[in-house]
Amino acid sequence: MKTSARNQFRGKVEQVLIGAVNAEIYLSSKGGATIVASITKESVATLGIEVGVEAIALVKAPQIIVVTDFGGYKVSARNQLAGTVVAVKPGAVNSEVDIELGGGEVVAATVTNDSVETLGLTVGQPATAIFKAGAVILAVQS
Known part of the structure; x- marks a missing residue:
């Protein structure tokens, strides 16, 4: 498709x-x-x-929220897929963040460059894709 x-x-x-x-x-x-x-x-x-x-x-990809620390909170989003950041591809305003899941599938998220900086997103870091x-x-x- x-x-x-x-x-x-x-x-x-x-x-x-x-x-x-x-x-x-x-x-x-x-x-x-x-x-x-x-x-x-x-x-x-x-x-x-x-x-x-x-x-x-x-x-x-813009529907995906990237979480690195839940800080003791639970969220209502039904889909919470934990994995590891395998790529951070910066653009002019937004970046693509790829998170590899345990089974080898990769989730692509589009987040602002500010979010990449605030979350300290780097390759190898644990992260959860939420939607x-x-x-x-x-x-x-x-």
């Missing part, structure tokens, strides 16, 4: 929880990460989402 979304997690639907309006979809990626998506019930039906279906979870379930777009083979 060709798309502008930097983060593409391929995997299998492991769980579907249907609510009154929306559904939570749990996708187990090939690298071992679990991605939670919140989509409408209508989208579940239209896409034919059910347990066992192969899907791709798409997340744009809301609502930031995930699911795609299935048609």
Whole structure:
């Protein structure tokens, strides 16, 4: 699939929880990460989402928040993927920060250069990529 979304997690639907309006979809990626998506019930039906279906979870890099120290806080974002910074690519205003997860998948985040400096982001540093379930777009083979 060709798309502008930097983060593409391929995997299998492991769980579907249907609510009154929306559904939570749990996708187990090939690298071992679990991605939670919140989509409408209508989208579940239209896409034919059910347990066992192969899907791709798409997340744009600007939707990723990079955390290096939770400071004792918990956050409401369902997707919290811990890993190690493997690249910091500075630009004029923003930088791309790549975080490699335990299974070898890489999450790309776009953050301000000020954030890179404030967080002291360097290669080899532990970091967690965080994003809301609502930031995930699911795609299935048609």
